Amino acid sequence: xxxxxxxxxxxxxxxxxxxxxxxxxxxxxxxxxxxxxxxxxxxxxxxxxxxxxxxxxxxxxxxxxxxxxxxxxxxxxxxxxxxxxxxxxxxxxxxxxxxxxxxxxxxxxxxxxxxxxxxxxxxxxxxxxxxxxxxxxxxxxxxxxxxxxxxxxxxxxxxxxxxxxxxxxxxxxxxxxxxxxxxxxxxxxxxxxxxxxxxxxxxxxxxxxxxxxxxxxxxxxxxxxxxxxxxxxxxxxxxxxxxxxxxxxxxxxxxxxxxxxxxxxxxxxxxxxxxxxxxxxxxxxxxxxxxxxxxxxxxxxxxxxxxxxxxxxxxxxxxxxxxxxxxxxxxxxxxxxxxxxxxxxxxxxxxxxxxxxxxxxxxxxxxxxxxxxxxxxxxx
Amino acid sequence: xxxxxxxxxxxxxxxxxxxxxxxxxxxxxxxxxxxxxxxxxxxxxxxxxxxxxxxxxxxxxxxxxxxxxxxxxxxxxxxxxxxxxxxxxxxxxxxxxxxxxxxxxxxxxxxxxxxxxxxxxxxxxxxxxxxxxxxxxxxxxxxxxxxxxxxxxxxxxxxxxxxxxxxxxxxxxxxxxxxxxxxxxxxxxxxxxxxxxxxxxxxxxxxxxxxxxxxxxxxxxxxxxxxxxxxxxxxxxxxxxxxxxxxxxxxxxxxxxxxxxxxxxxxxxxxxxxxxxxxxxxxxxxxxxxxxxxxxxxxxxxxxxxxxxxxxxxxxxxxxxxxxxxxxxxxxxxxxxxxxxxxxxxxxxxxxxxxxxxxxxxxxxxxxxxxxxxxxxxxxxxxxxxxxxxxxxxxxxxxxxxxxxxxxxxxxxxxxxxxxxxxxxxxxxxxxxxxxxxxxxxxxxxxxxxxxxxxxxxxxxxxxxxxxxxxxxxxxxxxxxxxxxxxxxxxxxxxxxxxxxxxxxxxxxxxxxxxxxxxxxxxxxxxxxxxxxxxxxxxxxxxxxx
Numbered sequence: 001x002x003x004x005x006x007x008x009x010x011x012x013x014x015x016x017x018x019x020x021x022x023x024x025x026x027x028x029x030x031x032x033x034x035x036x037x038x039x040x041x042x043x044x045x046x047x048x049x050x051x052x053x054x055x056x057x058x059x060x061x062x063x064x065x066x067x068x069x070x071x072x073x074x075x076x077x078x079x080x081x082x083x084x085x086x087x088x089x090x091x092x093x094x095x096x097x098x099x100x101x102x103x104x105x106x107x108x109x110x111x112x113x114x115x116x117x118x119x120x121x122x123x124x125x126x127x128x129x130x131x132x133x134x135x136x137x138x139x140x141x142x143x144x145x146x147x148x149x150x151x152x153x154x155x156x157x158x159x160x161x162x163x164x165x166x167x168x169x170x171x172x173x174x175x176x177x178x179x180x181x182x183x184x185x186x187x188x189x190x191x192x193x194x195x196x197x198x199x200x201x202x203x204x205x206x207x208x209x210x211x212x213x214x215x216x217x218x219x220x221x222x223x224x225x226x227x228x229x230x231x232x233x234x235x236x237x238x239x240x241x242x243x244x245x246x247x248x249x250x251x252x253x254x255x256x257x258x259x260x261x262x263x264x265x266x267x268x269x270x271x272x273x274x275x276x277x278x279x280x281x282x283x284x285x286x287x288x289x290x291x292x293x294x295x296x297x298x299x300x301x302x303x304x305x306x307x308x309x310x311x312x313x314x315x316x317x318x319x320x321x322x323x324x325x326x327x328x329x330x331x332x333x334x335x336x337x338x339x340x341x342x343x344x345x346x347x348x349x350x351x352x353x354x355x356x357x358x359x360x361x362x363x364x365x366x367x368x369x370x371x372x373x374x375x376x377x378x379x380x
Numbered sequence: 381x382x383x384x385x386x387x388x389x390x391x392x393x394x395x396x397x398x399x400x401x402x403x404x405x406x407x408x409x410x411x412x413x414x415x416x417x418x419x420x421x422x423x424x425x426x427x428x429x430x431x432x433x434x435x436x437x438x439x440x441x442x443x444x445x446x447x448x449x450x451x452x453x454x455x456x457x458x459x460x461x462x463x464x465x466x467x468x469x470x471x472x473x474x475x476x477x478x479x480x481x482x483x484x485x486x487x488x489x490x491x492x493x494x495x496x497x498x499x500x501x502x503x504x505x506x507x508x509x510x511x512x513x514x515x516x517x518x519x520x521x522x523x524x525x526x527x528x529x530x531x532x533x534x535x536x537x538x539x540x541x542x543x544x545x546x547x548x549x550x551x552x553x554x555x556x557x558x559x560x561x562x563x564x565x566x567x568x569x570x571x572x573x574x575x576x577x578x579x580x581x582x583x584x585x586x587x588x589x590x591x592x593x594x595x596x597x598x599x600x601x602x603x604x605x606x607x608x609x610x611x612x613x614x615x616x617x618x619x620x621x622x623x624x625x626x627x628x629x630x631x632x633x634x635x636x637x638x639x640x641x642x643x644x645x646x647x648x649x650x651x652x653x654x655x656x657x658x659x660x661x662x663x664x665x666x667x668x669x670x671x672x673x674x675x676x677x678x679x680x681x682x683x684x685x686x687x688x689x690x691x692x693x694x695x696x697x698x699x700x701x702x703x704x705x706x707x708x709x710x711x712x713x714x715x716x717x718x719x720x721x722x723x724x725x726x727x728x729x730x731x732x733x734x735x736x737x738x739x740x741x742x743x744x745x746x747x748x749x750x751x752x753x754x755x756x757x758x759x760x761x762x763x764x765x766x767x768x769x770x771x772x773x774x775x776x777x778x779x780x781x782x783x784x785x786x787x788x789x790x791x792x793x794x795x796x797x798x799x800x801x802x803x804x805x806x807x808x809x810x811x812x813x814x815x816x817x818x819x820x821x822x823x824x825x826x827x828x829x830x831x832x833x834x835x836x837x838x839x840x841x842x843x844x845x846x847x848x849x850x851x852x853x854x855x856x857x858x859x860x861x862x863x864x865x866x867x868x869x870x871x872x873x874x875x876x877x878x879x880x881x882x883x884x885x886x887x888x889x890x891x892x893x894x895x896x897x898x899x900x901x902x903x904x905x906x907x908x909x910x911x912x913x914x915x916x917x918x919x920x921x922x923x924x925x926x
Contacts, residue, residue, distance in 0.1 A: 225790065250550055284550040
């Protein structure tokens with residue numbers, strides 16, 4: 001079973017802190033991989049303007065590295081910072097890692113005439129182009145994200161060892177939000193892209209447990225022919241895409257996410273003040289009903305963090321913290337490792353109907369219930 | 381050897397061993413009560429008097445002669461019209477276990493004489509091919525072992541309903557919601573639907589029992605089962621009752637029964653579950669419905685608005701001025717309008733290599749609420765044997781390719797596909813149904829299985845019984861003769877309906893739990909399926925396992 005840890009704090013912190021939480025939760029999983037997503041980036045030797053997109057990934061050969069540079073130049077991106085990881089390759093299981101990269105680019109000048117949607121699509125298409133280019137060349141180039149203020153690292157192996165291999169403890173790279181997931185051994189084979197968190201246009205999610213409704217959901221998402229709905233090396237990738245679909249395509253409020261992935265049943269909806277609408281929404285989005293995972297933890301571009309449980313809630317996740325710093329984890333000990341100076345009696349384990357939100361101000365938790373009135377005005 | 385002329389034999393002469401069923405009668409047990417001959421629906425047996433010569437030789441008197449003994453016994457007729465159908469009603473009524481039909485294990489000659497008077501064989505039942513079918517061989521093999529705690533079929537909550545009716549694409553739903561547009565009606569129903577069997581094909585007691593059972597499933601057990609009328613309408617008291625919401629009303633090419641339905645619309649307390657427009661039937665593609673004169677009783681005649689005792693063949697196609705597409709489009713729209721656009725309307729077609737074109741037509745018809753595809757193994761009350769045995773298309777690959785066609789368009793389940801035809805043919809109703817659901821069906825229709833399981837229909841795929849068409853159903857299921865249908869107690873039928881659906885519900889959970897599914901019906905979860913037949917696996921796009 002995968003282990004999940006998220007920390008969000010007003011003051012940037014080292015991702016290594018979250019890796020220690022992964023270590024605290026190490027019992028019960030096979031430590032076959034690590035995925036890290038950082039938001040609210042701060043580089044110790046570079047003053048980062050958070051509107052500049054950051055490209056993260058792995059070049060597995062020098063040739064791939066050269067192609068990467070060429071492609072980015074051809075698409076008009078100007079490199080303004082290249083974060084070099086201090087890499088101890090002997091700690092990495094895989095042997096074909098030429099270079100881990102985290103590069104800040106300046107967008108082409110003609111982007112000023114483009115709409116926000118066009119720019120977002122262009123960034124996504126660039127990432128997908130790099131990914132496709134790597135796949136065409138024997139998987140020698142892996143691109144995880146290309147987005148402002150977001151960095152992603154994924155690798156096979158024990159999370160703490162990977163952190164040490166990349167010297168993540170050195171505080172050269174810190175962030176206000178860090179998501180980490182351990183395990184890459186999915187039912188669909190070991191693959192770098194199969195590691196959570198999954199990312200699409202600023203939206204990221206990670207999950208523990210198996211999504212048994214994966215294939216019908218994947219089939220439907222593929223049928224939408226949206227270029228970013230691709231990959232699916234893991235059955236959990238669809239959660240990020242459903243969240244993206246909810247917020248970006250349907251333009252629904254965040255509350256709708258839970259109503260789409262785990263809708264209320266008929267008896268509950270018949271008593272709900274917006275039952276008729278929600279029943280219609282459940283019908284229309286029936287193909288996106290999930291089955292099986294336990295916790296879905298996500299982050300949005302404005303640094304909002306969310307946690308929802310599957311309808312069955314077999315393995316409760318926990319959220320806890322204090323004003324200014326919050327943690328979400330698949331195990332209680334993970335929260336304790338990330339924020340030891342909180343009041344543990346205020347830790348909260350969401351029920352099946354809850355959506356936990358840590359807003360960007362990080363003052364207090366918001367708990368939405370599906371049984372609460374739904375913000376219809378935002379739909380209309 | 382005697383001369384041929386002394387033996388009464390013609391081209392169609394048959395002996396016991398030429399018949400599919402041979403009556404075994406034990407004279408030593410027979411009480412001559414006559415129950416068996418009275419109950420036999422085919423009049424296949426009769427009480428016969430026989431004389432036996434007993435040679436008498438008195439040696440002392442040097443005389444010889446004969447004495448004669450008469451005895452009585454049950455004999456079997458060997459004419460085609462009276463050939464035993466193996467229903468075993470004689471055995472059921474015999475107080476002394478003196479009689480029973482035994483299947484003829486040799487090939488039998490009646491196969492060649494089913495065309496008396498130039499009339500090809502007509503019968504009820506379904507394709508007479510027995511043994512495990514493709515659906516029976518599908519395994520559910522994607523078991524959640526490592527990554528998720530297993531589900532408990534007995535304790536966890538399972539959502540076993542499906543949607544009948546058109547589902548809009550999410551964007552379109554929200555747009556119409558904002559603009560106050562029409563949202564097509566849908567129903568949340570149990571995915572195993574009692575398929576269309578008409579009030580005419582079925583006896584009044586069978587129909588009443590089914591309806592009682594369906595109402596019990598809905599109102600007491602919480603299993604939202606619906607049943608379909610088939611062509612021929614519905615008794616007026618049902619149309620005006622609150623039970624109408626459990627009924628799918630069928631309109632077919634004969635339009636029988638629809639005068640009554642249209643007249644009843646103003647008095648309806650609730651809307652019907654749906655309207656089914658029958659364009660084709662898996663058991664007899666290209667044929668309309670057929671209710672033979674034996675079954676057109678006074679009640680049926682009144683419901684259908686026809687004289688008593690006449691054959692009621694529906695035309696093979698609906699009346700159309702221009703094309704079938706125009707007819708489908710207009711009928712769907714008309715029926716939707718008739719019920720105020722509050723009732724899902726969907727067509728039923730025979731499984732066919734052309735099913736996809738019908739489906740794509742429906743995708744573009746905003747009023748279409750689904751598509752029911754009926755495969756070659758579907759049952760019927762009356763059809764030509766050649767239609768049943770040789771015409772049509774198996775359901776599995778047909779449903780699968782239709783579903784995948786929708787997947788390619790991102791429209792799966794917008795038009796829910798329902799599958800019918802041979803589900804539960806060998807008793808594995810839940811397994812067959814769930815396999816079709818995972819191949820892409822939103823639900824399945826079951827007719828013959830229901831007759832067999834809730835009313836004890838004796839028909840099988842080895843030509844047993846299969847006399848639904850002539851109104852002599854020995855169990856009273858498909859007869860309009862009160863002497864026969866009084867044998868069927870509607871209360872007991874209703875009890876069996878509830879037992880069957882409780883059992884299907886439990887079995888469905890036992891299938892879904894190990895797959896880690898509980899939140900929604902696993903429509904299109906083809907990754908859970910495997911079959912030990914490489915060609916079938918390739919055709920269906922599922923795993924080949926061995």
